[in-house]
Amino acid sequence: MENLNEVEILIVEDNVDDAEMALRALKQNKLANKVKVVGDGEEALNFIFAKGKYQARRREAKPRIILLDLKLPKVDGLEVLREIKSNEDTKVIPVIILTSSREETDMIDSYRLGVNSYIVKPVDFEKFVEAIRELGLYWLLLNQQP
Amino acid sequence: MSLAFIRNLKFITVVCFLFIPVLVLSGQMEDAGVLPDTITKITIASEPDYPPHCFVDKDGNAAGFAVEIFLAAADAAGLEVEIKTGVWSKIKNDLAEGRIDALPFVGRTPEREQLFDFTFSYMSLHGAVFIHRRTKDIKSLDDLKDKEVVVMKGDNAEEFVRRYEVSEKIFTTNTYEEAFKRLANREYDALITQRVTGITLVDELGLRNIYPLEFYLPRFRQDFCFAVKEGNDQLLSRLNEGLSIIIANDRYDEIRLKWFGPVEKEVVSVRDVIRIGMFILLPLIFISAVLLTVILRREIRRRTAKLNKEIEEHKRTTEVLRRQNLFLIEMEKLSKTGSWERLPGLHESKWTSGTYEIYGVSPESFDPSDYEKVMSFYEGKDREILDKAVKKLLQTGDPYSLELKLNSDDGEQKWVATRGMAEMRGGRVSRIFGNIIDITESKHINRQLKELTAALEQKVSERTAELQEKIEKLDKSQKAMLYMVEDLNNVTSDLKKERAKLEASNRELEAFSYSVSHDLRAPLRSINGFSTFLLEDYYDKLDDEGKRLLSVIQKNAKKMDGLINDMLRLSRVARTDLHKADVDMYSLVKGVYNEVATDEEKEEFELIINDLPKAECDPSLIKQVWQNLIGNALKYSAKSDKKRIVIGSDKKNDETEYYVKDHGAGFDPKYVDKLYGVFKRLHREDEFEGTGVGLAIVQRVILRHGGAVSASGKINGGATFAFTLPVE
Known part of the structure; x- marks a missing residue:
């Protein structure tokens, strides 16, 4: 996964275990080929907007989908979401919030900022795999680039 | 001279009339002085030719001094008078024969008294001596003895001077006019005639040198009266009365003054006085004697009566005194009082019955005069004191007042107050x-x-002390109350602080909940997820026991996830705002049942929904209540034969009670208090699954709506869970 310009799925997740589970779930759904995992909000933004250590990356090579955890170090998930959705280039990228929170305010804030979908990370891994599969298929099909 | 007489007359008349009522009252002269008022109108006659007494004026009416006096007297006596005129001889006959009632001017003579009755005289005509002013030596009648005296021939005056030999040289003229003229020429020394006639003539002739001497000629006079027919006493009395009145009220004097003018001062001689005295005093003395007798007799009667009265009075007084003495005795007995007196030298004493009573002795056997014996009733110091006081009283008159012990004769010891004073x-x-x-x-x-x-x-003093105590207590409680108020203020401010703290901890709780949902779950997910990976990736290498252990780890991880979820739900109930709306409970209950119950359960269970009134509540929260209650009813009926759920309501005053009744496992009523507690469960996990949060959520929701929850049931006897909601 060295070609950063070919990244189709960007996972923003600070918990490595969760990230691993997400990757595994994607893998079980045959979606793990072009996945990039970043550990905090700042890195996520740098990647998306080709800044910092991702300067070399082509900015136009946008990820097809972003799985975004809300609770992140440095820059908070909602802030990341706001940045993505307030930028003309990036706002078309589907963002799926991946969180363990069922808190109402989180959901409301996310939808207000233009989130595309919302997955509460279940404890039961099987259910998680199922949810990823359903979402991933749908969005990837929908955003099939010509 | 005539005026003096008139004055006397006036006096006598007034005196007589004053006496009349006295006589009448005394009852001694019953017939005298009774004056009938029957006569009102009389007729009199007057002469035409006897001026100024009686004459006819220019208009032909009767006039003159006498006529006017008569009219005035008649008026005063209340008589009406008609006056005729006629010559003296005719009118005299008219009266004698009763053709007229009275004559106004009749000289009183013995011959006439045979025919007429006379009133008292109101006019006396007197003689006077007239002389020339230059004649100085005539002062009295006696001085005329050797003087030449002239009178009219045939006149009363001639009779008078000759009868009484007034002078030795008496001359006469035919008329008095001539006599006066000659006197004026000093041909005679003196002239004697009636005073009024003389004065009138002197005036008419203008003889200024001639004047009458003032002395009185007692034997040369005629008294004139009113006359009535003899025996006409009634009219006579009335006329006398009338005359008295006009003399008394000065009418007489006015008329007299009008006709004769003021008269000169007159001299009354001693003889005249005596004569008049005889006339007046004798009857007066007689009357007085009669009066005095009467008065004396009456006085004696009065005195006798008074004496009798005094005797009567004395008797009465004696009786009163006797009774008062009885009262006194009675009073002394009642008030246990007595009086005493003693003459100096201690010789003689008197006691009242009360005093005897107090000493317990009788008046018959005890003599209070015996000083020593009296003293023997007192003992020791008391005796000394009394003895000293009595002796001092006798010497100096200093009064005493003592309280002493007395041993009375009847053996009683008494306390007495005794007082003594001196006269x-x-x-x-x-x-x-x-x-x-x-x-x-x-x-x-x-x-x-x-x-x-x-x-x-x-x-x-006891009560005061009690009261004092109570006041103190009150004071204390007042203070306590003040402290309480202070405390209350402190509590209020504490409460404010607590509230602030609470708000802060609420915020913390929120943060905690947030963190729980994220951070607590992440490791769970990993535990579950990685044990799944282990099972998947190393399935062949694990034996059955290894696989079972992994599945236990997974089951517990899931259970913990359930617990965390329920806890978050519970905290959300407490934190979210109430959004009340009209909720159709029936359709809500039906919807919840369909949602909660599985298809198998719907097959197995008999559901009865009774009448459920609408309620004003938060639909999503109340939905959770129904979810929990219906869910429980289904869950705990799973192992029962009778699968029947009844949902209904009861109306109570101002609230509605909703209930869910099942025939499931029920519970031991002694643990009813634990039912609604968080994580409290009455059943073992392997009997019925659950976290123990459902009923806690129900209770929180209902409490937030101002209602209450309750439960009843018994082991294997089913349970009824109920909640109330206030009716808005």
Whole structure:
């Protein structure tokens, strides 16, 4: 996964275990080929907007989908979401919030900022795999680039 | 001279009329002085040719002094008068024969008194001596003896001078006019005629040198009266009365002044006085004698009556005194009082019955004059004191007042109050007296009173102390109340602080909940997820026991996830705002049942939904309540034969009770209090699954709506869970 310009799925997740589970779930759904995992909000933004250590990356090579955890170090998930959705280039990228929170305010804030979908990370891994599969298929099909 | 007489006349008349009522009253002269008022109108006759007394004026009416006097007197007596005129001889006959009632001017003579009755005289005509002013030596009648005196021939005056030999040289003229003219020429020394006639003539002739001497000629006079027919007493009385009145009220004098003018001063001679005195005094003396007799007799009667009255009075007084003495005795007995008196020198004493009573002796057997014996009733110091006081009283008159003990003769010891005082005469004690009162009872009462007072004072002080105590207590409780208020203020401010704290901890709780949902779940997910990976990736290498252990790890991880979820739900109920709306409970309950119950359950269970009134509540929260209650009913009926759920309501005052009744496992009623507690469960996990949060959520929701929850049931006897909601 060295070609950063070919990244189709960007996972923003600070918990490595969760990230691993997400990757595994994607893998079980045959979606793990072009996945990039970043550990905090700042890195996520740098990647998306080709800044910092991702300067070399082509900015136009946008990820097809972003799985975004809300609770992140440095820059908070909602802030990341706001940045993505307030930028003309990036706002078309589907963002799926991946969180363990069922808190109402989180959901409301996310939808207000233009989130595309919302997955509460279940404890039961099987259910998680199922949810990823359903979402991933749908969005990837929908955003099939010509 | 004539005026003096008239004045006397006036006096006599007034005196007589004053006496008349006295005589009448005394009853001695019943017939006298009765004046009938029957006559009202009379007729009189007057002469035409006797001026100025009686004449006819220019208009032909009767006039003159006498006529006017008559009219005035008649008017005063209340008589109406008609006057005729006629010559003297005719009218005299008219009266004698009763053709007229009276004549106004008749000289009183013995011959005439045979025919007429006369009133008293109101006019006397007197003679006077006229002389020339230059004649100085004639002062009295006696001085005329050797003087030449002229009179009219045939006149009364000639009769008078000759009868009484007034002078030795008497001359006469035919008329008085001639006589006066000659006197004026000093041909004679003196002239004698009637005074009024003389004065009139002197005036007419203008003889200024001629004047009458003032002395009185007692034997040369004629009295004129009103005359009535003899025996006409009624009219005579009335005319006398009328005359008296006009003399008394000065009408007579006015008329007289009008006709004759003011008269000169007159001299009354001693003889005249005596004569008049005889006339007046004798009848007066007689009348007085009669009066005096009458008065004396009456006085005697009056005195006798008075004496009788005094005797009567005395008797009465004696009786009153007797009764008062009885009262006194009675009074002394009642008040246990007595009086005493003693003459100086201790010789003689008198006691009242009350005093005897107090000493317990009888008046018959005891002599109070015996000083030593009296003293023997007292003992010791009391005796000394009394003896000293009595002796001092006798010497100096200093009064005493003592309270002593007395041993009375009947063997009783008494307390007495005795007082003594003195009557002084000429600086010495003439008598001592006083009283004695038996005060034994009042002493006794006094003692009792003192005791009572002491007891009362004791009580009062006790009560005062009690009251003081109560006041102090009150004071304390007031202070306590103040402290309480202070505390309350402190509590209020504490509460404010607590509230702030609570708000802060609420915020913390929120943060905690947030963190729980994220951070607590992440490791769970990993535990579950990685044990799944282990099972998947190393399935062949694990034996059955290894696989079972992994599945236990997974089951617990899931259970913990359930617990965390329920806890978050519970905290959300407490934190979210209430959004009330009209909720159709029936359709809500139906919807919840369909949602909660599985298809198998719907097959197995009999559901009865009774009448459920609408409610004002938060739909999503109330939905959770129904979810929990219906879910529980299904869950705990799973192992029962009877699968029946009844949902209904009862109306209570101002709230509605909703209930869910099942025939499931029920519960032990002694744990009913634990039912609604968080994580409290009455059943084992392997019997019925659950976290113990459902009913806690129900209770929180209902409490937030202002209602209450309750439950009833017994082991294997089913359960009924109910909640109330206030009716808005």
